[in-house]
Amino acid sequence: MEKIVWDVFRELPGIVEEHKLFCEQGDLIKRPTRKQVADLSESSPPEKGRSLENVVRDTEEILSFRFSTGNPRFFSFLGDALTTAFNNYAGSFESGAGISAIEDSIIRWVAERFGMPLSAGGQFVSGASIACLTALTVARDQLVEEDMRTKAVAYLSEETHFCVAKTLRVTGLLERQIRTVPCNAKFQMDPDHLRSAIVQDIKDGLKPYVVVATSKEYKMWIHVNAAYGGSVAFCESHRALLQGMGRADSIAWDPHKWLFQTLGCSVVMSRERSHPTKSFAVGAHFLRDLEEDETKNPFNYGIELFRPARHMRLWFSLQVLGTDTVDRMISRGFELAGLAESELRELADWEIVSPNTLAVLDFRFNPKGMIADDVDRINGLVSKELAAQNIGVVFTTCIHGAVCLRICTINPQTTDNDIRDVIKALDQNARLISKRFPKTETGFEDRLVSLDAQ
Ligand SMILES: *Cc1c(COP(=O)(O)O)cnc(C)c1O
DSSP: OHHHHHHHHHHHHHHHHHTTTTOSSSOSBOOOOHHHHHHHHHOOOOSSOOOHHHHHHHHHHHHHSSBOOOOTTSTHHHHHHHHHHHTOOOSOTGGGHHHHHHHHHHHHHHHHHTTOOTTOEEEEESOHHHHHHHHHHHHHHHHOOGGGGGGEEEEEETTSOHHHHHHHHHTTOOGGGEEEEOBOTTSOBOHHHHHHHHHHHHHTTOEEEEEESSOOGGGOEEEEEOTTGGGGGGOTTTGGGGTTGGGOSEEEEOHHHHTOOOSSOEEEEESSTTHHHHHHOOHHHHHSOOOHHHHTOGGGSSSOSSOOOTTHHHHHHHHHHHHHHHHHHHHHHHHHHHHHHHHHHTSTTEEEEEOSSSSEEEEEEOOTTOOHHHHHHHHHHHHHHHHHTTSOOOOEEEETTEEEEEEEOOOTTOOHHHHHHHHHHHHHHHHHHHTTSOOOSSOOOOOSOOGGGO
8 A cells, every 4th residue: 555655646746747737738727517517526435445546546637627826836835745744733832843833933934024013923824714713803802891792893994805704703793793994096995984983883882893904093903904915025125015014913814825825824913922812722721830832832822723734835935945036926926917007008998997006907998988888798708708718817806896807917937928918818809809799879987986097
């Protein structure tokens, strides 16, 4: 048996090659047929074990149905595979002294880069959703007395990621305890709206306790959901964009996005490293007169008890690449989005809806004289067509009620020509597709507050 396991490992490079996991020529999107989906979803575990070879073959097929994310030239997957092979337990210091020390060192480094004080602490979790859940539980337990829980109020901007409202619900908030604050034209939470909402809630005898990013008045908890943007802290030329973030009480950040890590690598930070124990340290264990090391056990600071060493892949990547290279890889993302933006600005009939701030660009094909619904449809079809032609996966999003295209250019292996080719293909397809839609006499009524116009 052991020999077969080794043989499979030895064949891995071939398997990776065959399935174009490194994504140069493979399909950008590979979907199973209906029959394949039915077969897979109706299957049950076999009573008698099957041969390893056959199971490996099936695994390859199952994994091959995917949206290609095209990142794994980076070293996260190696660190991840090594860590998995050792199956280290990262819940307590005793059981994994080496990995625990490394987790501490990375958390300290992240806190410093985020501009948090020396008192800060945190841990790795599976994703920003769990990071937010952890932080918002801590916020509740630090600021809201138990008998005030039904009066607690949280404030989010209308652009806040849906995972935040979802996690607030998990912490016990009802819909009526969550306020959505409108944004200005730059998609930032409007502080005047926020202030008047808070004042009104205090008048009504409620307990405002958390705002997801922005002001520090009213002794509230500031949670910053930096799931995506937090990586800019590791890029010298752009880190000023995050100015002030270190004043947060808690921060969620996803290395599995713009720090090029395999999925399941996220961080939750809190300003006072002891704060999470009020929510997560479990009585008997914690109240006993424990050695200092034991009170520091990660399971007292978060939701999980058995937890894998999710940080080792990041450690591995940072060791191999060095922080200088990581810095350049992040700034390349800004460069590529800037290039895409300037290419689009040169083309007629395209508008930039949200310019390149964090290597994300929202834009749309919007020729004069077309019905708004048709413009939405055209942009949707362009997105589908580009994927069907295997040129690029450019998803759509909806901003102020209008369908836009969005690109996120954080893969540093993308070339300038890749960007030019995708923009050219978008333009050609948009023009072809729009011929199928009539123009109106009355002209097009712009439903967008276009940032271009300001
Ligand atoms: C990705 C993302 C999330 C969700 O994070 P997961 O890691 O998928 O749980 C939340 N907020 C923002 C801003 C994100 O970019």
